[in-house]
Amino acid sequence: MHLFRKCPGRCCIYLPAMKEKTKIILKSGKDDAIKRYHPWVFSGAIKKITGQPTEGSPVEVFSNKDEYLGTGLYQDASIAVRIMEFAPQRPENFDNDFWYQKLNEAFQLRRIADLTENEHTNVYRLIHGEGDHLPGLIIDFYNGNLVIQAHAIGIHLHREKIAEGLQKLYGNNLKSIYYKSRETLPGKFSDTNEAEGFLFGNNPGDVVLEYGNKFEIDFIHGQKTGFFIDQRENRKLLTKYAKDKTLLNTFCYSGGFSVYALQAGAKKVESLDSSKKALELAEKNVKLNFSDTSNHSVIHADAIQFMRENREMYDIIILDPPAFAKHSNVRHNAVQGYKRLNAEAIRQISESGLLFTFSCSQVVNMNLFKSTVIAAAIQAGRKVKILHQMTQPADHPVNAFHPEGEYLKGLVLYID
16 A cells, blocks of 8 residues: 655655655764764764664664754764765655766866866866765766765665666766776675666776876776776876986876876886786876887886885885775874885985875874874984975865864975
């Protein structure tokens, strides 16, 4: 038997009544963050659950005083609810219109940032999770190809609606939509065939432009979604300093910093990575951009080990390692790792040289990273000046109510 509710006003259409959502009631004092629009509800903050939520199901969040706070997607994990809409908004369901509206809002931000119709750059991040008020969702744009990555089960369950919204948003400019969540979903979901595959089209890769530089993207087999888009503006900054310089690009992956340095007129560039596949991709990207690649070479090695054994001095060294810490309980070990890595690099930089150094560890904030790098300079016996403090670009926005989203930190140091 179907229950119906009548539309308000003169509308004569009758719609099925919405199934009552599960109610999440928070402990006293645990609702402050949610009232400040932080999008995560931790399991330890929950006082009571009315109903039986399933993985990824919509739930409504209330304070201990029964105030409606927001609606989100449930997951049996430390982050129990990711809130998609806060009070006073109260979505009845997460239908196609909901997803399209959210996608379009994010698209308009990228348009303002001059990324959606840029003849020199056709790669950007469309959705940056909490930064775009869609926690758990990442979408990257590669010259008409979109790569979706789900970090939450609720996002996974809505992937088809998201894909439909993207088709509506991009229309004939869309080549393919690839869903890539095998490494980001919990085991019981990541082990299924549904965790990875095309949702639209069938284009396995493409060549993109970033400030006119060409990069081959393999979003099926490559790291993350295929390219580290977040370093775009920092790669551009390197071009101010690279002319006639010798440069070591460690953790080079696809050779982004190397290509920019060569484009700026660097005298010699060495791309270092512990992955042979990464070095093959770096070489391929250098050849895509330059007919003469004699001033570029690759090194297959561990970065710290190489710098300890190598005695060559460089004008510029790039340190862009993977995240050393993903959880606060290993932050101390990560800090020590950053200190050792930066000390080795600083020792091998010529007088009046530069260090471009980064951390993408969310639990290491800028102040901690800065003090760690300064400690490394003291250990190396070098004097340094900070020329630039860097972060992620505009297509990786930081939600003001979710400071954890500011994950990328970078410094340009002048080495005396």
